[in-house]
Amino acid sequence: MDNTQFNNTISPLDNRYLKLAKSACTYFNEASFYQYRVYVELKYLIFIVRNTSLIKDLSGDNEEQLIKTAKSFSPEDFHKILEFEKQTRHDIKAIEYFLREKLALMGLSSYSSLIHLGITSEDINNLAYGLMLGDFIDKEYLPKLKTLIEKISFKSTQYQNFAMVGRTHGQKAVPTTLGKELAVFVYRLHKLYAKIKKIKLEGKLSGAVGNYNALKFLDSQKNWIKISEEFVKSLGMEFTPLTTQILPLDSYLELFNLTKLVNSVLAGFCQDIWNYASYEYLIIASTEKQVGSSTMPHKVNPIDFENAEGNLGIANSLLSFFADKLPISRLQRDLSDSTVKRNFGVAFGHTMLAFESLLLGLEKISADKQKMLDDLNSDWSILSEAIQTQLRAGMFARGFEKVMAETQGRKMSRKDFLLMVRKLNIDKKILNKLESLSPEEYTGEAINLVELIKV
Numbered sequence: 001m002d003n004t005q006f007n008n009t010i011s012p013l014d015n016r017y018l019k020l021a022k023s024a025c026t027y028f029n030e031a032s033f034y035q036y037r038v039y040v041e042l043k044y045l046i047f048i049v050r051n052t053s054l055i056k057d058l059s060g061d062n063e064e065q066l067i068k069t070a071k072s073f074s075p076e077d078f079h080k081i082l083e084f085e086k087q088t089r090h091d092i093k094a095i096e097y098f099l100r101e102k103l104a105l106m107g108l109s110s111y112s113s114l115i116h117l118g119i120t121s122e123d124i125n126n127l128a129y130g131l132m133l134g135d136f137i138d139k140e141y142l143p144k145l146k147t148l149i150e151k152i153s154f155k156s157t158q159y160q161n162f163a164m165v166g167r168t169h170g171q172k173a174v175p176t177t178l179g180k181e182l183a184v185f186v187y188r189l190h191k192l193y194a195k196i197k198k199i200k201l202e203g204k205l206s207g208a209v210g211n212y213n214a215l216k217f218l219d220s221q222k223n224w225i226k227i228s229e230e231f232v233k234s235l236g237m238e239f240t241p242l243t244t245q246i247l248p249l250d251s252y253l254e255l256f257n258l259t260k261l262v263n264s265v266l267a268g269f270c271q272d273i274w275n276y277a278s279y280e281y282l283i284i285a286s287t288e289k290q291v292g293s294s295t296m297p298h299k300v301n302p303i304d305f306e307n308a309e310g311n312l313g314i315a316n317s318l319l320s321f322f323a324d325k326l327p328i329s330r331l332q333r334d335l336s337d338s339t340v341k342r343n344f345g346v347a348f349g350h351t352m353l354a355f356e357s358l359l360l361g362l363e364k365i366s367a368d369k370q371k372m373l374d375d376l377n378s379d380w381s382i383l384s385e386a387i388q389t390q391l392r393a394g395m396f397a398r399g400f401e402k403v404m405a406e407t408q409g410r411k412m413s414r415k416d417f418l419l420m421v422r423k424l425n426i427d428k429k430i431l432n433k434l435e436s437l438s439p440e441e442y443t444g445e446a447i448n449l450v451e452l453i454k455v
Contacts, residue, residue, distance in 0.1 A: 013349040020356040021349040023144070027136040028345020031078040036128035037095055038077075039070035040235070041115060044124070044205075045099075047231050048117055052219060055111060062108060069102055092121040118214040122333070123205045126247040129341060130201040130237050136348065137255070142197060144355045145262065149189045151362045152269070153453055156182035160450045163440045164281055164372035165382065174385050175376060175439050178281065178367055180446035185269045186453045192262050199258070202251040203237035204228075209332040210243040245333035249326045256347075260319040263312040263351060266358065270309040273365065277302045281372050285364045304361030311354040318347035376439045380417035381407040386442055387421060390430055414438075 013021045026032065046063050049055060058066070077098070084094035100112045116124070160179035165172050205228040207213050212224040229239040240247060276282040284302055325340055376382075384407040391399025406420050421434045 011346070013346065013353070017349075017353050021353040023140040024136065024345055024349040024352045027132055027140065028348065031073075031075070033128065033132065033342075034078055034081055034091075034095065035070065035073040036132045037092070037124050038073055038099065039067075040124050040127045040131070041095060041099060042066045042070050043235065044119065044231065045111065045115055047234075048114055049111065051222070051227055054114065058108075058111070062106070065106055066108075069106075090121075092116070092124055095124075118207070118218050119205060120208045120245060122246050123207065125341075127203045127205070127232070127235060127237070129344070130203045131235060133252070133255070133344060134201050134236065137196065137199075140352070141259070141348065142193065144352065145189070145193055145196075148266075148355055148358055149186055149193060151359060152182055152189070153186045155362065155365075156180075156186055156450055156453060159367050161447050162367050162369050162372060163376055163443050163446075165376050165439075172379060172382055174382055175443050175446075177443055177446040177450075178276070178372065179450045180443075181272065183450045183453045185265060188265050189262065190453070192258055192265070196255065196258050196262075199251065199255050200236075200238045201255070202240045202247060203232040203235065204240045204243045204247045205231055206241070206243050207245075209245055244329060244331070246329055246337065253323050253326060256319045256322050259348075259351065260316050260323075263316050263319070263354070266354065267309050267312045267316075270305040270312070270358070273305050273361070274302050274309075277305075277365070279371075279375065281368060281375075282365045283368055284361075285366070287364075302361065304357045304364065308354040308357040308361065311350040311357065315347045315350040315354065318343060318350075322347070373440060377414070379411045380414050380439060381410055381412040382439060383417060383437060383442055386437060387424075387434060390434060391424070391426070394426065394430060396426075 009015050013025065018025065046058060046066060049058055080101075081091075081094050081098045084097045085091055088094045088097065096115050099115050100109075103109055103112050103115075156179045158179070159182065160177065162178040163175055164178050166174050166176035166181075204210070207215065212228065215222075215224040215228075225241050229241065232239040238251065273282065277284055322340065322344075326337055329337060384403050388400040388403040391403065396402070402424075410416075412420070418435060421431065424431075426434075
C-alpha cells in the first residue's frame with residue numbers, strides 16, 4: 001500500500017493530538033531550539049565584548065538590536081540556518097555563519113569573529129536547553145498543573161460529605177467520603193507543585209573539557225570561573241563550575257523525577273476515577289453524537305481518564321530513561337546524550353496531553369450520592385471495626401475474635417447488625433451507642449480532612 005501521499009509525521013503528538021499537546025510542541029520543536037541557541041550566542045557575544053578589550057564595546061542600541069534579532073527569529077531565519085547546516089554538517093557552526101550574515105546587515109561585521117569565541121557547542125546547547133525547559137515549566141507546565149489541582153480540589157470540596165464504602169485489597173472496608181479520597185490526591189500534588197516551582201536548572205560555560213582552556217589562554221589575568229558564573233546567572237540559571245564538556249544534568253533529573261512522580265500520582269487518580277465510575281458512584285456525561293462502542297449503543301466510557309493514564313505512562317517511560325541515561329557520560333564527552341535530549345519535548349508533550357485529557361474528563365463527571373448510600377447501607381458488616389474497638393475499650397479481651405466470628409465473609413443488613421450487637425451482653429449505654437451507629441456516620445475525620453486542602 002502506497003501511503004506517501006498522506007501526512008508523513010510519525011508521532012501522534014504531531015497530528016492526532018497536536019491541538020491538546022500544542023503547549024509542549026511550541027517550546028520543544030526544532031525551530032524553537034535554534035531560536036534559544038541564537039539567543040544564547042548573541043547574549044554571549046555581548047558578554048564577551050564587555051569582558052575583553054579585543055574591540056570597543058557595543059552601544060546600548062546595538063545590544064538591543066542583537067537581542068531583538070533573537071526574539072524576532074522567523075521561519076525564514078530557521079530555514080536559512082538549515083541551509084548552512086547542509087554545508088557544515090554542524091548545527092552550532094551553521095548558527096555562527098547565520099549570525100555573521102545578520103551582523104553584516106547591521107553594520108557590525110567587525111564583531112563577527114567574536115561569535116562563539118572561547119567556548120564549545122555544549123556551552124551554548126546546555127544553556128539553550130535550560131532556558132527552553134525553564135520557560136516551558138514556568139509558563140505552561142506549572143500553570144496547567146495548578147489548574148488541574150484546583151479542579152480536583154473543587155470536586156473534593158463538592159463531594160466533601162458524600163459518604164461511600166472504602167475499599168482495601170479491592171474489598172469493602174470501613175466507610176470514607178468521596179471528597180476525602182480526592183483530597184488525598186490534591187494534597188500530594190500540592191506538595192509536588194511546590195517542589196517543582198523551587199527547582200532552578202543549572203548551566204555551565206567551561207569549554208571543551210570543562211577547564212575554561214580557551215578563555216584562560218585568551219586572557220590569563222581574568223578569573224574566568226567567576227566571569228562564567230556571572231553569565232550563567234544572568235540567564236536566570238544556577239552555575240555549575242565543575243564539569244566535563246557537558247553539564248552534569250542533576251538539576252534536570254531532579255525535575256524529571258518530580259514530574260514523573262506527578263504523573264504517577266495522576267495515573268493513580270485516573271485508576272480510582274475509573275473504578276468509581278465502574279461502581280456507578282461517578283456518572284460520566286455523554287456528549288452529543290459521541291459513540292461509546294461500535295456495537296453497544298448504551299456505552300458511555302471513561303475515555304478521557306483512560307487516555308490520560310496511557311499518556312502518563314508513555315511520558316514516565318521516557319522520564320525514567322532520562323534518569324537512567326543522562327547522569328552518565330564517557331570520560332569528558334560522548335554524544336549519546338544529544339539525541340536523548342531532543343526527546344524532552346516528547347515526554348512533556350504526552351504529559352501535557354494527559355493534563356488536557358484529565359481536565360476534559362473532570363468536566364464530565366458527577367457523583368451519584370444515592371448510589372453510594374445504597375451501596376454503603378447494603379452491608380452493615382463494614383461496621384465490625386467499630387464494634388470490636390468498643391468491646392476492647394470495654395476490656396472485652398476477645399472482642400475482635402467474637403466480632404470476626406459473627407461477621408467475616410457475611411453480608412449483613414441493618415437488622416442483622418442490630419441482632420448481633422444485642423447478643424453481646426454489653427452495658428446499656430454502649431449498646432445504645434452501637435444501635436445508633438450507621439455506615440453513613442462512621443466516616444471518622446473524613447469531612448474535616450478535606451478542610452486541610454483549602455488552606
